[in-house]
Amino acid sequence: MQRIIYFLIRNKNFILFLMLLSISISLNISYNEYNKSKFINSSNFIFSSLYNTKYTVSKYLNLEYQNKLLLEENKNLKQILFNSKTNFRINEKIDSMDFEIITGSVIKNSYSKSNNFITIDRGSSDGIGIDNGVISSNGVVGIIDKTTTNFSRFISVLNTKFLLNAKFKNSNYFGVLSWNGKSINQVQLKDVPKQAKVKIGDTIVTGGNSLIFPKGILIGYIKSFKLDNSENYLELEVSLSTDMTNIENIYIIGNNNVTEINLLNE
Amino acid sequence: MNNIIYNLVLGMSLIFIQALFLNNINFLEFLNPFIYIYIIIYFPIKNNRPVFILTSFIYGLLMDLFSDTHGIHSASTLCIAYFRPYLLKLFFGMAYEHQVVKFNSLELKQNIFYLFSMVIIHHIILFSLEVFDLSKINLIFQNVISNSIFTFLSVFILYEFLMRKS
Numbered sequence: 554m555q556r557i558i559y560f561l562i563r564n565k566n567f568i569l570f571l572m573l574l575s576i577s578i579s580l581n582i583s584y585n586e587y588n589k590s591k592f593i594n595s596s597n598f599i600f601s602s603l604y605n606t607k608y609t610v611s612k613y614l615n616l617e618y619q620n621k622l623l624l625e626e627n628k629n630l631k632q633i634l635f636n637s638k639t640n641f642r643i644n645e646k647i648d649s650m651d652f653e654i655i656t657g658s659v660i661k662n663s664y665s666k667s668n669n670f671i672t673i674d675r676g677s678s679d680g681i682g683i684d685n686g687v688i689s690s691n692g693v694v695g696i697i698d699k700t701t702t703n704f705s706r707f708i709s710v711l712n713t714k715f716l717l718n719a720k721f722k723n724s725n726y727f728g729v730l731s732w733n734g735k736s737i738n739q740v741q742l743k744d745v746p747k748q749a750k751v752k753i754g755d756t757i758v759t760g761g762n763s764l765i766f767p768k769g770i771l772i773g774y775i776k777s778f779k780l781d782n783s784e785n786y787l788e789l790e791v792s793l794s795t796d797m798t799n800i801e802n803i804y805i806i807g808n809n810n811v812t813e814i815n816l817l818n819e
Numbered sequence: 820m821n822n823i824i825y826n827l828v829l830g831m832s833l834i835f836i837q838a839l840f841l842n843n844i845n846f847l848e849f850l851n852p853f854i855y856i857y858i859i860i861y862f863p864i865k866n867n868r869p870v871f872i873l874t875s876f877i878y879g880l881l882m883d884l885f886s887d888t889h890g891i892h893s894a895s896t897l898c899i900a901y902f903r904p905y906l907l908k909l910f911f912g913m914a915y916e917h918q919v920v921k922f923n924s925l926e927l928k929q930n931i932f933y934l935f936s937m938v939i940i941h942h943i944i945l946f947s948l949e950v951f952d953l954s955k956i957n958l959i960f961q962n963v964i965s966n967s968i969f970t971f972l973s974v975f976i977l978y979e980f981l982m983r984k985s
Contacts, residue, residue: 566868570901573876577897580883580890581948600884607839663887665845667950667958670887706887713952734950734958737848798845 601660601672601704608660608674612801619801626690652767655679655805660704664797667734669709671695675805676703684765686806692771692794693717693759694803711737711797718760719772724749727760730772730791737797739776742789749787751778757791764808822863829981830858830878838885850965852973853941855882859900860937861922861978864915868904875900888949895944899937906936923982934978935971942967 561568657675675681677700685697687707695707695715708715713734719742720727726749728742742757755775761768773791781788837855844851859875879896883889907915910933914920925933946962 566872566901569869569872570897573872573897574894577876577879577890577894578948581894581951584889603839663842665842665849665851666888667955668888672887734955 601674601701604661604672605674605704608658612658615799615801618799622690623802651809653680653807653809655681655807657681657803657805659801659803662798662800664709664711664737667713669711670698670706671709671800672704672706673803673805674704676700676705678702680807681705681805682807684811685808686766686770688766688770688804688806689795689800690802691796692773693766694795694797694800696765697805709797710740710793710795717766717772718762719757720760721749721751722756722758722769727762728787728789730757738793740773740791740793742791743781743786745787745789747780747785747787751775751787751789753777757789764811764814766806767808826858826862833858834878834881834885837882842886846969849962850969852969853945853966854970854973854977856896856899856938856941856970857974857977859896859903860934860974861982863922864907864918864920872897872900891945891948894948895941898944899941902940903937906933910936930978931975934975935967938967938971938974939963942970 655675657673657679659671660674661672663669663671671694673687681697681700683697683700686693687695687697693710695709695712696717697705697707699706710717710730711732713732715730715732717730718727719730726745728745730740730742732740745751753775757772757775759766759768759770759772771794773793776790776792778787778789780786833855837853841852841854855878859878862871865871876893876897879893880890882892882896886892907920910929911920942963943959946959946966950959950962
């Protein structure tokens with residue numbers, strides 16, 4: 554007994570080191586396994602208010618570019634509105650909405666890591682829930698994974714854990730969108746059947762198989778394609794339509810039918 | 820007492836600078852200098868190892884909280900804090916054993932070797948935990964090598980500023 558205690562005292566540094574190391578590695582592993590981190594994230598109050606303060610100062614530097622983006626988007630929407638054959642008015646009130654849209658701003662962006670998360674200044678008090686989709690003016694950017702009262706955090710498209718159902722705009726072949734962690738403006742679309750007719754420059758949009766995004770939101774354009782290792786499926790390189798390094802104004806999409814559809818699956 | 824306050828203030832300001840500015844540099848899309856490890860590398864030499872190891876761990880955990888990473892900064896700061904005496908012994912030999920090493924008057928060559936090996940150890944652990952996928956070992960190596968050069972230069976410049984003025 555005495556020897557054991559003596560041994561422990563002599564090696565106390567090493568034991569302390571191993572203990573702390575196992576804590577931090579288990580944090581990392583539990584994150585990698587469950588795709589959800591419970592303890593450590595910057596959507597908690599102290600850190601998000603700090604980032605929010607920084608954002609209120611630095612947002613003025615980017616106003617011109619962001620205004621241009623919004624103006625361009627408005628122009629496109631107006632174009633669709635004025636040229637549509639059915640006549641609906643702008644101020645028309647819609648009775649039943651399948652998808653609800655909330656606007657927000659990014660207060661902390663990140664894109665240089667292999668698992669990127671982005672914090673925004675809207676939270677559960679604004680009606681944001683987990684698994685809501687996030688888009689910018691130019692296309693898909695991520696999926697909400699954690700919310701607090703006033704802030705929330707979403708998994709960026711540039712995260713190796715991000716998976717999304719996506720399809721071709723002009724045909725119904727679909728595949729799984731993910732990111733390999735290499736280039737910040739290219740993501741990969743896998744498991745596309747090789748019968749699909751692929752042209753470089755074709756548009757990739759969201760598939761609508763998931764409940765997260767409505768069908769047909771822009772993701773990006775095909776840059777190159779090749780057969781994968783099994784030789785049965787195509788693997789496509791898709792260049793993102795959104796510039797992930799410069800996003801500020803975003804829309805959060807909530808699906809009102811989620812609970813009803815989930816009842817079917819129980 | 821003065822010394823403790825100085826190091827506390829320095830550590831906190833390094834974390835804030837790292838989180839708010841340096842993590843957003845992203846030079847060539849993935850290069851960031853991690854200068855916050857400066858304080859672990861050049862903390863005055865004392866014999867209270869358990870406290871030093873524990874503080875370094877908490878210091879890394881704070882960095883984790885700020886940058887939304889999961890235990891990767893704490894694991895790597897913990898490792899360099901634990902291996903520091905061995906590296907000091909390796910590079911400064913007798914001078915370290917007799918406790919006459921003063922960080923504000925190091926020889927350039929020894930200092931460079933010491934600093935570079937600390938930075939490399941930190942970055943290898945940081946990036947292999949961050950990517951956490953052995954099939955992407957190329958990505959890990961690319962990140963470790965390019966980032967450690969960047970970090971090494973910035974920590975060295977900071978050293979020259981803070982230590983050499985007196």
